Amino acid sequence: MLSKRIIPCLDVKNGQVVKGVKFKGHEVVGDILELAQLYSEAGADELVFYEISASVEKRLLDVNWVNNIAKHIDIPFCVAGGIKSVADAAKVLEQGADKISINSPAIARPQLIKELHDEFGKQCVVVGIDSFYDENTGDYLVYQLTGDPNASSRTRYKTQQWVEMVQELGAGEIVLNCMNQDGVRKGYDNAQLSLIRRMCDIPLIASGGAGSMQDFADVFKQSQVDGALAASVFHKNIIDIGELKIYLNEQQVAVRLCN
Amino acid sequence: MIAIINTGCANINSVRFAFERLGVTPEVITDPAQLAHFDRAILPGVGHAKVAMERLKQGGWQQAIAEYDKPLMGICLGMQLLCEHTDEGDVSCLGMIPGNVGLLEVGELTSPHMGWNNLCEVKTHPLTKGLSEQQQVYFVHSFAHTPNEATLAQGEYGNAFSAIVAQDNYAGMQFHPERSAKVGAQLLQNFIDWQLP
Numbered sequence: 001m002l003s004k005r006i007i008p009c010l011d012v013k014n015g016q017v018v019k020g021v022k023f024k025g026h027e028v029v030g031d032i033l034e035l036a037q038l039y040s041e042a043g044a045d046e047l048v049f050y051e052i053s054a055s056v057e058k059r060l061l062d063v064n065w066v067n068n069i070a071k072h073i074d075i076p077f078c079v080a081g082g083i084k085s086v087a088d089a090a091k092v093l094e095q096g097a098d099k100i101s102i103n104s105p106a107i108a109r110p111q112l113i114k115e116l117h118d119e120f121g122k123q124c125v126v127v128g129i130d131s132f133y134d135e136n137t138g139d140y141l142v143y144q145l146t147g148d149p150n151a152s153s154r155t156r157y158k159t160q161q162w163v164e165m166v167q168e169l170g171a172g173e174i175v176l177n178c179m180n181q182d183g184v185r186k187g188y189d190n191a192q193l194s195l196i197r198r199m200c201d202i203p204l205i206a207s208g209g210a211g212s213m214q215d216f217a218d219v220f221k222q223s224q225v226d227g228a229l230a231a232s233v234f235h236k237n238i239i240d241i242g243e244l245k246i247y248l249n250e251q252q253v254a255v256r257l258c259n
Numbered sequence: 260m261i262a263i264i265n266t267g268c269a270n271i272n273s274v275r276f277a278f279e280r281l282g283v284t285p286e287v288i289t290d291p292a293q294l295a296h297f298d299r300a301i302l303p304g305v306g307h308a309k310v311a312m313e314r315l316k317q318g319g320w321q322q323a324i325a326e327y328d329k330p331l332m333g334i335c336l337g338m339q340l341l342c343e344h345t346d347e348g349d350v351s352c353l354g355m356i357p358g359n360v361g362l363l364e365v366g367e368l369t370s371p372h373m374g375w376n377n378l379c380e381v382k383t384h385p386l387t388k389g390l391s392e393q394q395q396v397y398f399v400h401s402f403a404h405t406p407n408e409a410t411l412a413q414g415e416y417g418n419a420f421s422a423i424v425a426q427d428n429y430a431g432m433q434f435h436p437e438r439s440a441k442v443g444a445q446l447l448q449n450f451i452d453w454q455l456p
Binding site: 001226257 | 270276279280305306368369370371372376377397401415416438439441444
Protein backbone atom coordinates (compact mmCIF):
# COMPACT_ATOMS: atom_id res chain seq x y z
CA MET A 1 0.00 0.00 0.00
CA LEU A 2 1.26 3.45 -0.87
CA SER A 3 2.48 5.18 2.27
CA LYS A 4 1.37 8.60 3.37
CA ARG A 5 4.43 10.83 3.26
CA ILE A 6 5.86 12.81 6.15
CA ILE A 7 7.78 15.74 4.73
CA PRO A 8 9.89 18.10 6.83
CA CYS A 9 10.21 21.47 5.18
CA LEU A 10 13.44 23.40 5.43
CA ASP A 11 13.23 27.10 4.65
CA VAL A 12 16.64 28.26 3.50
CA LYS A 13 17.98 31.79 3.80
CA ASN A 14 21.63 32.83 3.39
CA GLY A 15 22.73 29.19 3.41
CA GLN A 16 20.98 28.26 6.66
CA VAL A 17 17.66 26.80 7.68
CA VAL A 18 15.28 29.39 9.15
CA LYS A 19 11.75 29.34 10.47
CA GLY A 20 9.20 32.11 10.71
CA VAL A 21 5.73 32.38 12.17
CA LYS A 22 2.97 33.14 9.66
CA PHE A 23 5.78 33.74 7.17
CA LYS A 24 7.22 36.61 9.26
CA GLY A 25 10.18 37.16 11.59
CA HIS A 26 12.62 34.44 10.53
CA GLU A 27 14.96 32.84 13.05
CA VAL A 28 17.92 30.56 12.30
CA VAL A 29 17.27 26.87 13.02
CA GLY A 30 20.53 25.28 11.86
CA ASP A 31 22.78 23.96 9.10
CA ILE A 32 21.08 22.66 5.92
CA LEU A 33 22.93 19.37 5.56
CA GLU A 34 22.95 18.55 9.28
CA LEU A 35 19.19 18.93 9.53
CA ALA A 36 18.57 17.12 6.27
CA GLN A 37 20.61 14.15 7.48
CA LEU A 38 18.95 14.17 10.87
CA TYR A 39 15.47 14.07 9.35
CA SER A 40 16.22 11.47 6.71
CA GLU A 41 17.79 9.16 9.30
CA ALA A 42 14.79 9.69 11.57
CA GLY A 43 12.49 8.36 8.83
CA ALA A 44 11.35 11.40 6.84
CA ASP A 45 9.92 10.22 3.52
CA GLU A 46 10.94 13.25 1.55
CA LEU A 47 12.44 16.68 2.15
CA VAL A 48 11.44 20.04 0.76
CA PHE A 49 13.83 22.97 0.64
CA TYR A 50 12.56 26.47 -0.02
CA GLU A 51 15.11 29.18 -0.57
CA ILE A 52 12.64 31.79 0.60
CA SER A 53 14.53 34.93 -0.37
CA ALA A 54 15.23 33.86 -3.97
CA SER A 55 11.91 34.81 -5.55
CA VAL A 56 11.72 38.05 -3.60
CA GLU A 57 15.28 38.98 -4.66
CA LYS A 58 14.43 37.95 -8.26
CA ARG A 59 17.22 35.38 -8.54
CA LEU A 60 17.66 31.60 -8.77
CA LEU A 61 18.46 29.78 -5.55
CA ASP A 62 22.07 28.86 -4.79
CA VAL A 63 22.60 25.45 -6.45
CA ASN A 64 25.74 24.63 -4.45
CA TRP A 65 23.86 23.41 -1.41
CA VAL A 66 21.55 21.37 -3.66
CA ASN A 67 24.56 19.41 -4.88
CA ASN A 68 25.74 18.86 -1.32
CA ILE A 69 22.32 17.56 -0.26
CA ALA A 70 22.15 15.20 -3.27
CA LYS A 71 25.54 13.72 -2.36
CA HIS A 72 24.58 12.87 1.20
CA ILE A 73 20.83 12.27 1.26
CA ASP A 74 19.26 8.99 0.12
CA ILE A 75 15.59 9.99 0.12
CA PRO A 76 13.85 12.14 -2.48
CA PHE A 77 13.96 15.88 -2.16
CA CYS A 78 12.31 18.83 -3.78
CA VAL A 79 13.80 22.29 -4.20
CA ALA A 80 12.11 25.66 -4.60
CA GLY A 81 13.23 29.23 -4.93
CA GLY A 82 13.19 31.59 -7.87
CA ILE A 83 12.90 28.93 -10.61
CA LYS A 84 11.52 30.93 -13.52
CA SER A 85 12.51 28.95 -16.61
CA VAL A 86 13.34 25.53 -18.02
CA ALA A 87 17.02 26.54 -17.89
CA ASP A 88 16.76 27.38 -14.16
CA ALA A 89 15.04 24.06 -13.44
CA ALA A 90 17.67 22.15 -15.41
CA LYS A 91 20.42 23.66 -13.24
CA VAL A 92 18.68 22.47 -10.07
CA LEU A 93 17.77 18.99 -11.36
CA GLU A 94 21.30 18.44 -12.72
CA GLN A 95 22.64 18.91 -9.21
CA GLY A 96 20.57 15.93 -8.09
CA ALA A 97 17.24 17.32 -6.91
CA ASP A 98 14.34 14.98 -7.68
CA LYS A 99 11.67 17.61 -8.11
CA ILE A 100 11.42 21.33 -8.40
CA SER A 101 8.64 23.39 -6.91
CA ILE A 102 7.44 26.66 -8.32
CA ASN A 103 5.11 29.19 -6.80
CA SER A 104 5.29 32.94 -7.54
CA PRO A 105 6.95 32.52 -10.99
CA ALA A 106 4.06 30.24 -12.03
CA ILE A 107 1.58 32.93 -11.05
CA ALA A 108 3.52 35.50 -13.06
CA ARG A 109 3.66 33.16 -16.07
CA PRO A 110 1.43 30.04 -15.83
CA GLN A 111 2.82 28.63 -19.08
CA LEU A 112 6.01 27.86 -17.14
CA ILE A 113 4.23 24.83 -15.66
CA LYS A 114 3.59 23.39 -19.12
CA GLU A 115 7.15 24.09 -20.26
CA LEU A 116 8.59 22.27 -17.24
CA HIS A 117 6.15 19.40 -17.72
CA ASP A 118 7.12 19.00 -21.38
CA GLU A 119 10.85 19.11 -20.67
CA PHE A 120 11.22 17.07 -17.49
CA GLY A 121 7.96 15.14 -17.12
CA LYS A 122 5.06 15.58 -14.78
CA GLN A 123 6.74 13.84 -11.86
CA CYS A 124 9.31 16.63 -11.49
CA VAL A 125 6.88 19.52 -11.38
CA VAL A 126 5.47 20.55 -8.02
CA VAL A 127 3.39 23.68 -7.70
CA GLY A 128 3.33 25.36 -4.30
CA ILE A 129 0.23 27.41 -3.54
CA ASP A 130 0.01 29.91 -0.68
CA SER A 131 -3.66 30.12 0.11
CA PHE A 132 -5.21 32.68 2.44
CA TYR A 133 -8.68 32.24 3.92
CA ASP A 134 -10.59 35.51 3.89
CA GLU A 135 -12.93 35.29 6.88
CA ASN A 136 -15.08 38.15 5.63
CA THR A 137 -15.93 36.70 2.25
CA GLY A 138 -15.31 32.99 2.92
CA ASP A 139 -12.99 32.87 -0.09
CA TYR A 140 -9.68 31.08 -0.42
CA LEU A 141 -7.25 33.46 -2.13
CA VAL A 142 -3.86 32.80 -3.70
CA TYR A 143 -0.98 34.95 -2.43
CA GLN A 144 2.48 35.41 -3.88
CA LEU A 145 5.98 36.36 -2.76
CA THR A 146 5.15 35.27 0.77
CA GLY A 147 8.86 34.85 1.56
CA ASP A 148 8.97 38.55 2.42
CA PRO A 149 6.15 40.27 4.34
CA ASN A 150 6.86 43.53 2.49
CA ALA A 151 6.59 41.93 -0.95
CA SER A 152 3.75 39.50 -0.17
CA SER A 153 0.56 40.29 -2.05
CA ARG A 154 -2.77 38.91 -3.14
CA THR A 155 -3.01 37.58 -6.70
CA ARG A 156 -5.93 37.58 -9.13
CA TYR A 157 -6.71 33.91 -8.41
CA LYS A 158 -9.03 32.18 -6.05
CA THR A 159 -7.43 28.97 -4.82
CA GLN A 160 -9.88 26.53 -6.46
CA GLN A 161 -9.47 28.29 -9.80
CA TRP A 162 -5.68 28.17 -9.60
CA VAL A 163 -5.67 24.48 -8.56
CA GLU A 164 -7.69 23.60 -11.64
CA MET A 165 -5.45 25.65 -13.85
CA VAL A 166 -2.15 24.18 -12.64
CA GLN A 167 -3.49 20.64 -13.10
CA GLU A 168 -4.48 21.40 -16.67
CA LEU A 169 -1.05 22.87 -17.35
CA GLY A 170 0.65 19.65 -16.22
CA ALA A 171 1.61 19.95 -12.56
CA GLY A 172 2.54 16.58 -11.00
CA GLU A 173 1.87 17.51 -7.40
CA ILE A 174 0.40 20.37 -5.39
CA VAL A 175 1.63 21.62 -2.03
CA LEU A 176 -1.20 23.61 -0.52
CA ASN A 177 0.05 25.93 2.16
CA CYS A 178 -2.79 27.26 4.26
CA MET A 179 -1.36 30.62 5.31
CA ASN A 180 -3.74 31.28 8.22
CA GLN A 181 -2.43 28.11 9.89
CA ASP A 182 1.26 28.54 9.09
CA GLY A 183 3.59 28.24 12.06
CA VAL A 184 0.85 28.45 14.69
CA ARG A 185 0.61 24.67 15.28
CA LYS A 186 -3.16 24.45 15.72
CA GLY A 187 -3.80 21.74 13.14
CA TYR A 188 -4.08 21.55 9.38
CA ASP A 189 -6.94 23.33 7.60
CA ASN A 190 -8.98 20.21 6.89
CA ALA A 191 -11.96 22.14 5.56
CA GLN A 192 -9.86 23.72 2.87
CA LEU A 193 -7.74 20.64 2.17
CA SER A 194 -10.81 18.39 1.80
CA LEU A 195 -12.32 20.88 -0.62
CA ILE A 196 -9.18 20.96 -2.73
CA ARG A 197 -8.71 17.18 -2.46
CA ARG A 198 -12.04 16.60 -4.18
CA MET A 199 -10.95 18.59 -7.22
CA CYS A 200 -7.35 17.38 -7.35
CA ASP A 201 -6.41 14.18 -9.26
CA ILE A 202 -2.69 14.53 -8.63
CA PRO A 203 -0.87 14.06 -5.30
CA LEU A 204 -1.81 16.73 -2.77
CA ILE A 205 0.47 17.71 0.09
CA ALA A 206 -0.90 19.54 3.14
CA SER A 207 1.13 22.36 4.59
CA GLY A 208 0.65 24.74 7.49
CA GLY A 209 -0.56 24.13 11.00
CA ALA A 210 0.91 20.84 12.27
CA GLY A 211 1.16 21.00 16.06
CA SER A 212 0.59 17.47 17.36
CA MET A 213 0.75 13.89 16.16
CA GLN A 214 -3.03 13.83 16.09
CA ASP A 215 -3.00 16.70 13.55
CA PHE A 216 -1.18 14.38 11.15
CA ALA A 217 -3.64 11.53 11.71
CA ASP A 218 -6.53 13.96 11.20
CA VAL A 219 -5.23 15.40 7.95
CA PHE A 220 -4.61 11.96 6.44
CA LYS A 221 -8.00 10.59 7.53
CA GLN A 222 -10.16 13.66 7.01
CA SER A 223 -8.56 15.26 3.96
CA GLN A 224 -7.13 12.17 2.24
CA VAL A 225 -3.94 14.04 1.37
CA ASP A 226 -0.92 12.11 0.07
CA GLY A 227 1.59 13.80 2.31
CA ALA A 228 1.87 16.21 5.18
CA LEU A 229 4.52 18.87 5.30
CA ALA A 230 5.65 20.50 8.52
CA ALA A 231 8.54 22.56 9.79
CA SER A 232 8.44 23.96 13.31
CA VAL A 233 7.22 20.79 15.07
CA PHE A 234 10.28 19.01 13.72
CA HIS A 235 12.73 21.92 14.08
CA LYS A 236 11.70 22.46 17.71
CA ASN A 237 11.71 18.73 18.55
CA ILE A 238 8.02 18.83 19.46
CA ILE A 239 7.42 15.74 17.34
CA ASP A 240 9.91 12.95 16.70
CA ILE A 241 9.46 11.55 13.19
CA GLY A 242 10.07 7.95 14.27
CA GLU A 243 7.45 8.18 17.02
CA LEU A 244 5.05 9.91 14.64
CA LYS A 245 5.31 7.00 12.19
CA ILE A 246 4.60 4.45 14.93
CA TYR A 247 1.62 6.52 16.13
CA LEU A 248 0.19 6.85 12.61
CA ASN A 249 0.64 3.12 12.04
CA GLU A 250 -1.39 2.45 15.20
CA GLN A 251 -4.01 4.86 13.85
CA GLN A 252 -4.29 2.71 10.70
CA VAL A 253 -2.60 5.30 8.50
CA ALA A 254 -0.31 3.60 5.96
CA VAL A 255 3.25 4.75 6.69
CA ARG A 256 6.80 3.61 6.05
CA LEU A 257 8.24 2.27 9.30
CA CYS A 258 11.99 2.49 9.23
CA ASN A 259 13.31 0.33 12.03
CA MET B 260 34.26 -0.33 -12.76
CA ILE B 261 30.65 0.72 -13.19
CA ALA B 262 29.51 2.81 -16.13
CA ILE B 263 26.50 5.10 -16.03
CA ILE B 264 25.11 5.51 -19.50
CA ASN B 265 24.49 9.21 -20.10
CA THR B 266 21.32 9.55 -22.08
CA GLY B 267 21.01 13.23 -21.29
CA CYS B 268 18.42 12.78 -18.56
CA ALA B 269 18.48 14.79 -15.40
CA ASN B 270 18.97 12.26 -12.59
CA ILE B 271 22.43 10.99 -13.49
CA ASN B 272 24.05 12.70 -10.53
CA SER B 273 21.62 11.12 -8.06
CA VAL B 274 22.57 7.66 -9.29
CA ARG B 275 26.28 8.49 -9.30
CA PHE B 276 26.16 9.86 -5.74
CA ALA B 277 24.30 6.76 -4.51
CA PHE B 278 27.14 4.51 -5.71
CA GLU B 279 29.70 6.91 -4.22
CA ARG B 280 27.98 6.52 -0.85
CA LEU B 281 28.70 2.78 -1.22
CA GLY B 282 32.38 3.51 -1.86
CA VAL B 283 32.25 2.92 -5.62
CA THR B 284 33.05 5.65 -8.12
CA PRO B 285 31.14 5.07 -11.35
CA GLU B 286 32.09 6.72 -14.60
CA VAL B 287 29.49 8.55 -16.66
CA ILE B 288 29.97 7.55 -20.29
CA THR B 289 28.62 9.26 -23.39
CA ASP B 290 30.15 7.03 -26.10
CA PRO B 291 28.80 3.49 -26.73
CA ALA B 292 32.31 2.32 -27.68
CA GLN B 293 33.33 2.78 -24.03
CA LEU B 294 30.69 0.41 -22.65
CA ALA B 295 32.50 -2.89 -23.30
CA HIS B 296 35.40 -1.76 -21.08
CA PHE B 297 33.25 -1.71 -17.93
CA ASP B 298 32.34 -4.59 -15.58
CA ARG B 299 28.83 -3.33 -14.98
CA ALA B 300 26.55 -0.65 -16.30
CA ILE B 301 23.53 1.37 -15.27
CA LEU B 302 20.94 2.75 -17.65
CA PRO B 303 19.19 5.54 -15.76
CA GLY B 304 16.20 7.41 -17.07
CA VAL B 305 13.48 9.87 -16.31
CA GLY B 306 11.19 11.59 -18.76
CA HIS B 307 9.30 10.36 -21.81
CA ALA B 308 10.01 6.91 -23.29
CA LYS B 309 9.78 8.02 -26.89
CA VAL B 310 12.30 10.83 -26.42
CA ALA B 311 14.68 8.62 -24.42
CA MET B 312 14.49 5.73 -26.91
CA GLU B 313 15.16 8.13 -29.75
CA ARG B 314 18.24 9.42 -27.93
CA LEU B 315 19.51 5.86 -27.36
CA LYS B 316 19.11 5.03 -31.04
CA GLN B 317 20.67 8.25 -32.28
CA GLY B 318 23.55 7.85 -29.83
CA GLY B 319 24.27 4.36 -31.17
CA TRP B 320 23.51 2.67 -27.85
CA GLN B 321 21.09 0.03 -29.13
CA GLN B 322 23.75 -2.30 -30.49
CA ALA B 323 26.26 -1.64 -27.71
CA ILE B 324 23.68 -2.58 -25.07
CA ALA B 325 22.54 -5.68 -27.01
CA GLU B 326 26.13 -6.92 -27.31
CA TYR B 327 27.03 -6.21 -23.68
CA ASP B 328 27.42 -9.48 -21.74
CA LYS B 329 28.05 -8.19 -18.20
CA PRO B 330 25.48 -7.00 -15.62
CA LEU B 331 23.47 -4.05 -16.88
CA MET B 332 20.61 -2.57 -14.91
CA GLY B 333 17.99 -0.05 -15.94
CA ILE B 334 16.45 2.24 -13.36
CA CYS B 335 12.88 3.57 -13.68
CA LEU B 336 12.45 4.58 -17.33
CA GLY B 337 15.80 2.85 -17.96
CA MET B 338 14.18 -0.45 -16.94
CA GLN B 339 11.22 0.16 -19.24
CA LEU B 340 13.57 0.86 -22.15
CA LEU B 341 15.12 -2.59 -21.67
CA CYS B 342 11.73 -4.24 -22.30
CA GLU B 343 10.23 -5.11 -25.68
CA HIS B 344 7.71 -2.35 -26.21
CA THR B 345 6.13 0.54 -24.36
CA ASP B 346 2.73 2.15 -24.83
CA GLU B 347 4.24 5.49 -23.79
CA GLY B 348 4.64 6.98 -27.26
CA ASP B 349 4.01 3.48 -28.72
CA VAL B 350 7.69 2.67 -29.33
CA SER B 351 9.72 -0.50 -29.67
CA CYS B 352 12.34 -0.72 -26.94
CA LEU B 353 15.64 -2.58 -26.56
CA GLY B 354 14.03 -6.02 -26.06
CA MET B 355 16.50 -7.37 -23.50
CA ILE B 356 13.79 -8.05 -20.89
CA PRO B 357 10.75 -10.02 -22.08
CA GLY B 358 7.40 -8.27 -21.84
CA ASN B 359 5.75 -4.96 -22.52
CA VAL B 360 5.20 -1.72 -20.67
CA GLY B 361 1.74 -0.18 -20.45
CA LEU B 362 -0.10 2.53 -18.59
CA LEU B 363 -0.60 1.50 -14.97
CA GLU B 364 -4.36 1.30 -14.45
CA VAL B 365 -4.83 2.99 -11.08
CA GLY B 366 -8.62 3.34 -10.97
CA GLU B 367 -9.61 5.95 -8.40
CA LEU B 368 -6.07 6.44 -7.12
CA THR B 369 -4.00 9.51 -7.94
CA SER B 370 -1.51 9.22 -10.78
CA PRO B 371 1.49 9.14 -11.13
CA HIS B 372 2.21 6.41 -8.59
CA MET B 373 4.47 8.58 -6.47
CA GLY B 374 5.87 7.74 -3.07
CA TRP B 375 6.98 4.84 -0.88
CA ASN B 376 5.37 1.48 -1.44
CA ASN B 377 6.26 -2.04 -0.40
CA LEU B 378 7.50 -4.90 -2.55
CA CYS B 379 5.72 -8.23 -2.73
CA GLU B 380 6.08 -11.66 -4.38
CA VAL B 381 9.84 -11.40 -3.90
CA LYS B 382 11.76 -14.26 -5.55
CA THR B 383 15.16 -15.49 -4.42
CA HIS B 384 17.87 -13.98 -6.59
CA PRO B 385 21.23 -12.27 -5.97
CA LEU B 386 19.51 -8.93 -6.69
CA THR B 387 16.84 -9.44 -4.00
CA LYS B 388 19.25 -10.58 -1.26
CA GLY B 389 18.25 -9.26 2.18
CA LEU B 390 14.93 -7.98 0.92
CA SER B 391 11.76 -8.61 2.89
CA GLU B 392 8.21 -7.90 1.79
CA GLN B 393 7.59 -5.25 4.43
CA GLN B 394 10.32 -3.02 3.09
CA GLN B 395 9.44 0.02 1.08
CA VAL B 396 11.07 1.74 -1.85
CA TYR B 397 10.42 5.04 -3.63
CA PHE B 398 8.38 4.95 -6.84
CA VAL B 399 7.60 7.69 -9.37
CA HIS B 400 5.97 6.37 -12.54
CA SER B 401 2.76 6.10 -14.49
CA PHE B 402 3.73 3.28 -16.87
CA ALA B 403 4.75 -0.21 -15.76
CA HIS B 404 5.85 -3.68 -16.88
CA THR B 405 3.27 -6.46 -16.50
CA PRO B 406 4.61 -9.25 -14.27
CA ASN B 407 5.95 -12.29 -16.14
CA GLU B 408 8.75 -14.87 -15.89
CA ALA B 409 11.39 -12.10 -15.65
CA THR B 410 9.76 -10.52 -12.57
CA LEU B 411 11.74 -10.87 -9.33
CA ALA B 412 9.56 -8.62 -7.17
CA GLN B 413 6.23 -6.92 -7.67
CA GLY B 414 4.64 -3.70 -6.58
CA GLU B 415 0.95 -3.01 -6.31
CA TYR B 416 -0.88 0.24 -7.05
CA GLY B 417 -4.31 -0.24 -8.56
CA ASN B 418 -2.79 -3.28 -10.27
CA ALA B 419 0.22 -5.51 -9.75
CA PHE B 420 3.31 -4.56 -11.76
CA SER B 421 6.97 -5.58 -11.95
CA ALA B 422 9.20 -3.73 -9.49
CA ILE B 423 12.39 -5.73 -10.12
CA VAL B 424 13.10 -7.76 -13.25
CA ALA B 425 16.06 -9.78 -14.56
CA GLN B 426 16.80 -11.74 -17.70
CA ASP B 427 20.30 -13.13 -18.35
CA ASN B 428 22.71 -10.25 -17.67
CA TYR B 429 20.02 -7.55 -17.83
CA ALA B 430 18.04 -6.28 -14.86
CA GLY B 431 15.75 -3.43 -13.99
CA MET B 432 14.22 -1.63 -11.06
CA GLN B 433 11.06 0.38 -11.57
CA PHE B 434 11.57 2.39 -8.38
CA HIS B 435 14.53 4.62 -7.52
CA PRO B 436 17.04 2.64 -5.43
CA GLU B 437 19.21 5.76 -5.30
CA ARG B 438 16.40 7.49 -3.39
CA SER B 439 15.15 4.52 -1.35
CA ALA B 440 17.18 4.99 1.84
CA LYS B 441 18.82 1.88 3.34
CA VAL B 442 16.71 -0.57 1.33
CA GLY B 443 17.81 1.11 -1.88
CA ALA B 444 21.44 1.07 -0.79
CA GLN B 445 21.17 -2.69 -0.14
CA LEU B 446 19.70 -3.23 -3.61
CA LEU B 447 22.46 -1.23 -5.29
CA GLN B 448 25.01 -3.21 -3.28
CA ASN B 449 23.32 -6.39 -4.55
CA PHE B 450 23.84 -5.14 -8.08
CA ILE B 451 27.52 -4.44 -7.36
CA ASP B 452 27.86 -7.99 -5.94
CA TRP B 453 25.83 -9.72 -8.67
CA GLN B 454 27.89 -12.47 -10.33
CA LEU B 455 26.49 -14.04 -13.48
CA PRO B 456 26.39 -17.86 -13.42
